Amino acid sequence: MKPATGFDIIAIGGSAGSLPVMGRLVRELPRDMKVPVILVLHRLKNVHSELNKLMSTDRPIIEPEDKEQVKPGCIYLAPQNYHLLVEPDGTFSLDYSELVHYSRPAIDETFFSIAATYGKRALGILLSGANSDGAAGLLRIVKNGGTGIAQDPEEAEFDIMPLAAIELSNKIDVMRSDEMTTYIRTTYNNK
Amino acid sequence: MVEEISNTELQELIYIIQHQYGYDFNDYAKASLKRRFVRFMGHASVDTLVELKTRLQTEPAFFKRMVEYITVNVTEMFRDPGFYKLLREEVLPRLATYPIIKIWHAGCATGEEVYSMAILLQEAGLLERSRLYATDMNAANLEKANTGIVPMKWMKDYTHNYIQSGGRHDFSDYYTARYDNAIIHPSLRKNIIFFQHNLVTDQVFNEFQLICCRNVFIYFNRPLQEKVVSLFYDSLATRGYLALGMKESMLFSKERKKFEVVNGPYKIFRRKL
Numbered sequence: 001m002k003p004a005t006g007f008d009i010i011a012i013g014g015s016a017g018s019l020p021v022m023g024r025l026v027r028e029l030p031r032d033m034k035v036p037v038i039l040v041l042h043r044l045k046n047v048h049s050e051l052n053k054l055m056s057t058d059r060p061i062i063e064p065e066d067k068e069q070v071k072p073g074c075i076y077l078a079p080q081n082y083h084l085l086v087e088p089d090g091t092f093s094l095d096y097s098e099l100v101h102y103s104r105p106a107i108d109e110t111f112f113s114i115a116a117t118y119g120k121r122a123l124g125i126l127l128s129g130a131n132s133d134g135a136a137g138l139l140r141i142v143k144n145g146g147t148g149i150a151q152d153p154e155e156a157e158f159d160i161m162p163l164a165a166i167e168l169s170n171k172i173d174v175m176r177s178d179e180m181t182t183y184i185r186t187t188y189n190n191k
Numbered sequence: 192m193v194e195e196i197s198n199t200e201l202q203e204l205i206y207i208i209q210h211q212y213g214y215d216f217n218d219y220a221k222a223s224l225k226r227r228f229v230r231f232m233g234h235a236s237v238d239t240l241v242e243l244k245t246r247l248q249t250e251p252a253f254f255k256r257m258v259e260y261i262t263v264n265v266t267e268m269f270r271d272p273g274f275y276k277l278l279r280e281e282v283l284p285r286l287a288t289y290p291i292i293k294i295w296h297a298g299c300a301t302g303e304e305v306y307s308m309a310i311l312l313q314e315a316g317l318l319e320r321s322r323l324y325a326t327d328m329n330a331a332n333l334e335k336a337n338t339g340i341v342p343m344k345w346m347k348d349y350t351h352n353y354i355q356s357g358g359r360h361d362f363s364d365y366y367t368a369r370y371d372n373a374i375i376h377p378s379l380r381k382n383i384i385f386f387q388h389n390l391v392t393d394q395v396f397n398e399f400q401l402i403c404c405r406n407v408f409i410y411f412n413r414p415l416q417e418k419v420v421s422l423f424y425d426s427l428a429t430r431g432y433l434a435l436g437m438k439e440s441m442l443f444s445k446e447r448k449k450f451e452v453v454n455g456p457y458k459i460f461r462r463k464l
Contacts, residue, residue: 066439067440082438112195117222
């Protein structure tokens with residue numbers, strides 16, 4: 001694994017079976033961590049859910065508006081029914097075009113855009129899910145010099161999503177969720 | 192296969208398109224424009240940027256196909272049902288005081304939002320004296336919108352949205368099902384005029400009591416958003432309404448002081464005096 005030098009962005013994607021893990025990762029982030037975190041979760045359209053409650057975290061989870069600046073220390077959630085991208089100038093932009101992997105938001109689209117915008121300063125994490133969204137995106141992050149982590153398929157409730165990524169490249173690291181937390185904390189402390 | 196386009200490459204494409212065809216994409220949001228080009232290259236089986244540039248320069252038909260592909264926006268009937276509920280309860284009763292109600296759907300894509308509006312107006316007894324101007328820069332979108340055809344497979348979702356928006360009628364009364372398609376009833380469409388209008392380059396063409404421009408600004412950068420808000424201001428009657436997409440903000444716009452907020456979360460604004 002490449003030396004932990006810290007990141008400018010962390011994006012976590014997941015689908016079926018990922019919510020409890022995503023919640024745990026968010027709850028265990030270092031309190032004073034400045035690195036912004038983007039969550040991309042496959043969700044139902046035209047239904048408003050309270051992700052904060054679902055993840056039982058007291059930290060505010062922000063659904064960004066179009067062209068909002070990505071701010072330090074914030075946790076963002078891709079809004080339902082939009083793809084969430086980050087522009088080269090560090091602002092969010094939303095995209096309401098066709099579904100990708102039957103989903104909008106698609107994890108791939110967010111991963112592609114942070115790979116392009118942040119390069120080696122990007123960390124992508126792909127969790128449990130029942131389709132292959134996010135795999136190509138995680139590969140792109142790694143190709144652009146960033147770090148890609150897939151949830152250990154043994155631990156994932158649905159292993160299709162992390163397996164799809166792992167099969168694409170041996171540069172994608174495989175971790176259990178507790179190892180991800182340790183990794184983020186270590187990386188962060190060494191920054 | 193090209194997976195990514197650099198900023199420089201994007202600039203080159205924009206330059207070619209602008210100089211050869213007059214379409215100005217300079218102020219489009221870069222991240223989503225890049226992904227549209229990459230997706231178009233996959234769709235049209237173009238393997239390299241050199242090939243893309245050459246074909247754009249030498250084949251006008253290919254250019255047309257490209258523009259129609261990259262500017263195609265998906266749309267839904269009664270997307271964000273809460274928004275339509277607000278239109279029913281707050282906005283339409285105010286519009287009812289005008290003898291003729293003029294509404295502009297800017298960036299109407301394939302028309303689903305316009306049909307939704309026509310249904311609301313019909314239910315409020317206002318459709319007869321309403322004129323709906325629906326514009327888009329994409330001619331293929333407009334051609335499709337003019338047919339009134341909506342794929343049947345989405346009707347279940349749309350019916351659900353309609354009910355959530357406070358609709359009390361049988362949604363299937365508004366269309367005729369034909370195999371895989373639903374055709375929106377012609378009586379709902381008779382006061383809709385679809386025509387081409389480019390928000391980047393075209394001007395004010397009428398005065399409206401309501402302008403709906405939902406999920407179009409997300410494709411523009413801030414300076415262009417600013418310019419278009421100003422175009423909308425000039426196109427609105429005093430106290431006319433402007434509705435944007437739920438994640439689109441006027442926070443960054445210098446023009447925002449000229450509007451009051453009618454509903455923050457649903458992004459409904461009203462032109463001040």
